[in-house]
Amino acid sequence: MHGGPTGHSNSALDLEKAFFTSRGIGVIDVNYGGSTGYGRAYRDRLRGQWGVVDVEDTVAAAEWLAAEGLADPARIAVRGGSAGGWTVMAACCRSSVFAGGVSYYGVSALAALNAATHDFESRYTEWLVGPEDPALYASREPLALADGVTCPMLLLQGLDDPVVPPSQSSAFADALSERGVACTYLSFEGESHGFRRMETRTAALAAELAFYQQVFGMY
Numbered sequence: 001m002h003g004g005p006t007g008h009s010n011s012a013l014d015l016e017k018a019f020f021t022s023r024g025i026g027v028i029d030v031n032y033g034g035s036t037g038y039g040r041a042y043r044d045r046l047r048g049q050w051g052v053v054d055v056e057d058t059v060a061a062a063e064w065l066a067a068e069g070l071a072d073p074a075r076i077a078v079r080g081g082s083a084g085g086w087t088v089m090a091a092c093c094r095s096s097v098f099a100g101g102v103s104y105y106g107v108s109a110l111a112a113l114n115a116a117t118h119d120f121e122s123r124y125t126e127w128l129v130g131p132e133d134p135a136l137y138a139s140r141e142p143l144a145l146a147d148g149v150t151c152p153m154l155l156l157q158g159l160d161d162p163v164v165p166p167s168q169s170s171a172f173a174d175a176l177s178e179r180g181v182a183c184t185y186l187s188f189e190g191e192s193h194g195f196r197r198m199e200t201r202t203a204a205l206a207a208e209l210a211f212y213q214q215v216f217g218m219y
Contacts, residue, residue, distance in 0.1 A: 001030060001080030001087045005054060005128065006043055008036045019205055025212060028065060032057035032087070050128035051140035054087045059095045066097075075099055075216040079208070082164060082193065083107065089142035089172060092149045100215035102154045102208055105164045105193055108172040109143040116165045146175040152182035154211045156204050158191030184211070 002009045009029035017027045031037065033053040034046025045053050058078060066073035077100040080088045085106015092101040107113055110125050111132060130136055138144040153176060157169040166187060173185035186207055188200045195201050213219055 001032070001054070001058060001078065001084035002035070003080070003082035003084045004035075005032075005046060005050060005083035005087070006034050006036055007083070016205070020209070020212075023209065024218075025216075026071065028061060030058055030061045047127060048130055050083075050125075051086070051090045055091045055094055058087055058091045059097055062097045073097075077101060077212060077215065079103075081105055085164075085169075086142065089149075089153075090140070090145070092151055092153060093142050093145035094148060096150055098151050100152045100154070100211060101149075102156070102211060103169065103172075104156045104195075104204070105158060105161055106142075106155070106169065106172075107164055108141060108168045110137045110141050112167065112171075113164070116167075143172055143175060146172065146181075147179065149176055149179070149181050152211070152215055153184075154208060155183065155185045156195075156207070157185070157187050158193065158195060158200075159187050159189050160191060161193045163193040 009031055020027055033049070034043055036043060062071070062076045062078070065071035065076065076098055078088050078091050078098050079102040081104035085103035086108070088101045088103045089106055089108055092098055110129060114125055114132060129140055155169045155173050157166050159166050170185060170187075173183050176183040184207070186204070188195065191197065191200050195204060
């Protein structure tokens with residue numbers, strides 16, 4: 001799942017994806033409703049519907065892969081970073097189609113994000129979800145819907161992230177642990193919103209691959 005959330009995935013060479021495909025793991029990029037590149041009407045599908053349209057399109061893509069025989073329905077995971085991490089967590093809250101979820105510095109709670117994120121995106125959630133309202137936010141945000149998660153999850157977070165504070169990942173990890181859901185939370189000192197250090201990126205990919213090997217039964 002790409003970030004943004006009004007971002008876009010393309011078919012250009014991506015060595016991170018090649019890391020997984022070279023190890024026998026197929027990858028599908030989902031340009032869910034709201035993604036750029038398909039016109040204003042398509043992007044406006046996400047207006048007020050973040051946590052709904054992106055999740056529904058993600059689940060539909062996974063179900064289509066299974067129906068077409070392109071993926072083992074018992075071995076499909078969902079991964080993403082930032083806004084894509086929100087979609088990962090929300091999809092795992094709302095669906096049982098995934099064997100596991102991997103979130104990189106994802107958003108789990110809207111009011112907390114509004115209070116702590118950087119100025120450039122300070123009013124973004126009003127377009128994506130709506131004006132701050134406890135009931136509305138609770139109906140969308142993964143932290144409030146954590147009871148719905150049944151699959152293992154891996155959460156990775158930079159501790160110096162000014163865009164999505166570490167508390168977004170750690171609070172969701174705590175909520176899953178309290179419910180007895182398998183969850184690994186890995187934090188990285190000195191990393192911001194998007195990992196930069198080679199040692200961090202290496203450790204994160206190694207942890208992610210090990211996670212898939214476990215949940216897919218690849219050993």
